[in-house]
Structures are given as structure tokens and as C-alpha cells.
Amino acid sequence: MANEPYSEVTNQSWGGRLMESIKGVVAGGALFIAAFPVLWMNEGCSVDTAKGLEEGAKVAISIDLSKYSNENNGKLIHGSGMATTTDTVADSQFGINLKAIKLERNVEMFQNEENVKEETSEKLGGGKETKKTYTYGTTWSSSLINSNNFKDPNAPKNPSTMPYESENWGASDVKVGDYKISSSLINQISANESIDYKSAGISIPSSISSRAKISNTEIYLGKDPSNPQIGDIRISHKVANPKEVSILGQLSGGVVGAFKTSRDTTIERLDEGTLSKEDMFAAAQKENAIMTWAVRVGGFFMMYMGLSLILKPISTLGAVVPFLGNLLGMGLGLIAGLVSFVLTIITIALAWVFFRPLLGIALLAVAGGVGFFLWKKKQEMDAKAPTTPSTSAAG
Structure with missing residues (x-):
């Protein structure tokens, strides 16, 4: 309340x-x-x-990424293909172990929050009176709200710690077609698929499942998800499974990475989906603008x-x-x-x-x-x- x-x-x-x-x-x-x-x-x-993008657009060549060849070594290449990995990503606390490119754990806690409204009035003689009104409500937050900093000493308190934190894990060895890609390109792949705990057959450790309400895509630590109380936790996971991507970068020893232009800028881009070379450069120019x-x-x-x-x-x-x-x-x-x-x-x-x-x-x-x-x-x-x-x- x-x-x-x-x-x-x-x-x-x-x-x-x-x-x-x-x-x-x-x-x-x-x-x-x-x-x-x-x-x-x-x-x-x-x-x-x-100018660097214009230079890149002139020299970039589109290649077939499904068949490895070193004949384009040192060149700026473009291609589309399936991003895959043989690595596994794991969240051991929740018993999740998957062959995927990325895994994200998102944690939120139901907490008290402070809101402030400020009203200022000018006084004759140049003085100023400021009235600050603090009100308190509740919210789901992914970070800990320190209630010790609340202005009202009688304001409701929050837990001092969160039992779990948001984390992410990523594969280090990812290929697009038959070519490895750099860590920078891997980082541009988004984990946007929610994990369905039940259909994925994930076995949540009993130390958690015994006190949790588990739906398809959420683990709820608390009595009633429809009536959250301070300190309740909700957890979800997202994953980046193999997906179709398009890349721009320099081929060097079988790895696609950063291409350095004469303007001392780099071209190292990944877009999800199948995009032409022209579309990728146009998108990069738009982002620059x-x-x-x-x-x-x-x-x-x-x-x-x-x-x-x-x-x-x-x-x-x-x-x-x-x-x-x-x-x-x-x-x-x-x-x-x-x-x-x-x-x-x-x-x-x-x-x-x-x-x-x-x-x-x-x-x-x-x-x-x-x-x-x-x-x-x-x-x-x-x-x-x-x-x-x-x-x-x-x-």
C-alpha cells in the first residue's frame, strides 16, 4: 500500500x-x-x-558463403547465409544448456519506487520557495532500487539484494555459411526468441522449481503472479538460435571482420535476414545521417x-x-x-x-x-x- x-x-x-x-x-x-x-x-x-561507406560500396563483392574459398582474401565481401554454431551456451543456475549463438537471462523484481513533483514560487524581494512532494508506488525493475535513499523515513522498504541478476552468454565460434565471423559481428546478432521452458524440455533445478510458478516463458518466484508483492521475482530467458543473416566485412584467413577504409573508418556490419549489398550500404548511410x-x-x-x-x-x-x-x-x-x-x-x-x-x-x-x-x-x-x-x- x-x-x-x-x-x-x-x-x-x-x-x-x-x-x-x-x-x-x-x-x-x-x-x-x-x-x-x-x-x-x-x-x-x-x-x-x-565517404568510407561510398568507398566500400564501390569495392565490395558479393560471394557465395556456403562454399569456402580463400581467393577473396583481403577483400571487402558481402554475403548472406545461416549463422550457426557448435558451441553451447548455459545458465547453470536454471539448468539451461543449449546449442545457440546467444542466451540472455532477464530478471525483474517488484519494488517500491519514489516519484517527486517539484513546485517553485517566486517571492517578492527575490527569494524562492521550492516545494517537493514525494509519492511512493510500485514497479517491476531489472535493477535494485535503494530504498535507503527515499526522502520519507517512513517510506516502504525494498529488499537489500536481488537473488538473481540479469546475465548473458554468447558463443565464441560462429559461422555464416562456411566462414567464421568476428566477435564484433557476433555481437550484432540479437537474442529475440523467448525460451518456452515446457516445450523445450528444460529441467529447472528443484531448489528453484519447488518455490516457483513456471509458465511457458516465465519463472515466477512469489505467491501469486496476478497479485505481486514486494520482493517477488520474475525471470525469462531469450535465445539467438541459428538464423539467416547478411554480412559486410573483410575476409582474412577464413574469418570475416573489420574492413578499414582510406578515411580511417571501418566497415563491419551484420543485418538479420537476406539483404543485398546495396540495401546494407543504404542502411548504414541512413544510420550515419x-x-x-x-x-x-x-x-x-x-x-x-x-x-x-x-x-x-x-x-x-x-x-x-x-x-x-x-x-x-x-x-x-x-x-x-x-x-x-x-x-x-x-x-x-x-x-x-x-x-x-x-x-x-x-x-x-x-x-x-x-x-x-x-x-x-x-x-x-x-x-x-x-x-x-x-x-x-x-x-
């Missing part, structure tokens, strides 16, 4: 807020400065990866957060009058956002001039042309704007 909400109220003076915001300027400056190399290097990495945009957005927010911290003392100075402080905060937030956006675009554009000269210069020219057009339009509008006639005194 959940406890009553627990509240904690703290007050901070205007002077304390000002000192805190001044200290934040240092962190803000570091964050702001760090955003520039992050954005710059991201463009460089993006270009290198894209997504990652590039993710870092661009991250760099913008680094810059925005840094500028916001740098400007924070100004809004804190105006917080003596709550309305003025809020107004300043909104205005400064808008300024930080606009400046960060412009600087992000400029940094990316300059990086393109360095890493992609033709495209970068063309984009800067277009941006300059648009800017000049808007400036000219503004000049024309100002010239056409009616002027207020001056009045002279009647005499």
Missing part, C-alpha cells in the same frame, strides 16, 4: 540565488565552449563515415544550456520583482535560443567548408544571398514608409 505524500519545503534568499547563478556561469561557459568542437568533429566524422543529426541537436542544446547559465545572473538580478524576473528569464531564454541556433548553423557551415568545400561554399553563398535579399527588402520598405509631417506654429 502506498504511503501518504511526503512534502519538503525549502527557501532560498535572493542573495543565495544570485551566488548560485554566478557559480553557474563557469559551468555554462565550459558547456558553451565545448559545443563548438563537438559540432565541428561531428561533421568531420559524418563525412569520413559517409541519423547519428549526425542527433549530435547536431545535442550540440545545439549544449550551446543553449551554456548560454542560459551564462545569462542566468541577469534574470536573477531582476527577480527582486517576480514578474520582472520571469519576463527577463523568458527574454533571455529566447535570446539564448536564437544565438545558439545561429552559432550552430555557422559552425556546421564552416565545418562543411572545411570537410565538404563545394557544398559548404554553395550553402554559405545561398545563405548570404538570402540574407542580402531580406536586407534589401527591409531597406525598400523603410524607404516607402510614410514619414510623419512636421507641424509649424501658426503666426
Whole structure:
């Protein structure tokens, strides 16, 4: 049963807020400065990866993986086939021993969790009152929630340990067709098939089965799965059985591994299913584009957060009058956002001039042309704007 909400109220003076915001300027400056190399290097990495993939697409050859041949040794090869292994993977605690590529044990425990809601109010004179309300509920979690850190000393407690942990095991010798693949390629195979304990004929040790409720795909340690109690455990296993995959990599001594491009990037890719060489390279290019945009957005927010911290003392100075402080905060937030956006675009554009000269210069020219057009339009509008006639005194 959940406890009553627990509240904690703290007050901070205007002077304390000002000192805190001044200290934040240092962190803000570091964050702001760090955003520039992050954005710059991201463009460089993006270009290198894209060019490396283009290079790979030109030299890669598709081969029949079902028949071993060393004639393509040292080349970037593509092929599809069944990923198989003679290795066994085992979870000895639960009596599982299978010939498979991967085995995963997933463990969750029913536990208490703490949720917090924060409300802040500005006070006349620049002070700030913060009210935190803590509520407690329950959840299934794969990691231990330390209830000793709960704010309410009377909050419900969790067990101090989990009897079992999530683990995974993998085969070290995996082949696709007649060719071994590297550990990096093996790691790209997902264990996504649930083990059916009953149909697989798995014999769970009596030390566990005697106190467990075992369904087809779950081992439940507790009284009633439909009414879980704190400390109840549910366990499931997933496996990667032999499956059809497609690979890209360099063939070296019968093993397919990483191919190094002239851009100092590597190509070592595995996709599940039968994919053509063209589809695999297209997917890799798409992933590179997504990652590039993710870092661009991250760099913008680094810059925005840094500028916001740098400007924070100004809004804190105006917080003596709550309305003025809020107004300043909104205005400064808008300024930080606009400046960060412009600087992000400029940094990316300059990086393109360095890493992609033709495209970068063309984009800067277009941006300059648009800017000049808007400036000219503004000049024309100002010239056409009616002027207020001056009045002279009647005499």
C-alpha cells in the first residue's frame, strides 16, 4: 500500500540565488565552449563515415558463403547465409544448456519506487520557495532500487539484494555459411526468441522449481503472479538460435571482420535476414545521417544550456520583482535560443567548408544571398514608409 505524500519545503534568499547563478556561469561557459568542437568533429566524422561507406560500396563483392574459398582474401565481401554454431551456451543456475549463438537471462523484481513533483514560487524581494512532494508506488525493475535513499523515513522498504541478476552468454565460434565471423559481428546478432521452458524440455533445478510458478516463458518466484508483492521475482530467458543473416566485412584467413577504409573508418556490419549489398550500404548511410543529426541537436542544446547559465545572473538580478524576473528569464531564454541556433548553423557551415568545400561554399553563398535579399527588402520598405509631417506654429 502506498504511503501518504511526503512534502519538503525549502527557501532560498535572493542573495543565495544570485551566488548560485554566478557559480553557474563557469559551468555554462565550459558547456558553451565545448559545443563548438563537438559540432565541428561531428561533421568531420559524418563525412569520413559517409565517404568510407561510398568507398566500400564501390569495392565490395558479393560471394557465395556456403562454399569456402580463400581467393577473396583481403577483400571487402558481402554475403548472406545461416549463422550457426557448435558451441553451447548455459545458465547453470536454471539448468539451461543449449546449442545457440546467444542466451540472455532477464530478471525483474517488484519494488517500491519514489516519484517527486517539484513546485517553485517566486517571492517578492527575490527569494524562492521550492516545494517537493514525494509519492511512493510500485514497479517491476531489472535493477535494485535503494530504498535507503527515499526522502520519507517512513517510506516502504525494498529488499537489500536481488537473488538473481540479469546475465548473458554468447558463443565464441560462429559461422555464416562456411566462414567464421568476428566477435564484433557476433555481437550484432540479437537474442529475440523467448525460451518456452515446457516445450523445450528444460529441467529447472528443484531448489528453484519447488518455490516457483513456471509458465511457458516465465519463472515466477512469489505467491501469486496476478497479485505481486514486494520482493517477488520474475525471470525469462531469450535465445539467438541459428538464423539467416547478411554480412559486410573483410575476409582474412577464413574469418570475416573489420574492413578499414582510406578515411580511417571501418566497415563491419551484420543485418538479420537476406539483404543485398546495396540495401546494407543504404542502411548504414541512413544510420550515419541519423547519428549526425542527433549530435547536431545535442550540440545545439549544449550551446543553449551554456548560454542560459551564462545569462542566468541577469534574470536573477531582476527577480527582486517576480514578474520582472520571469519576463527577463523568458527574454533571455529566447535570446539564448536564437544565438545558439545561429552559432550552430555557422559552425556546421564552416565545418562543411572545411570537410565538404563545394557544398559548404554553395550553402554559405545561398545563405548570404538570402540574407542580402531580406536586407534589401527591409531597406525598400523603410524607404516607402510614410514619414510623419512636421507641424509649424501658426503666426
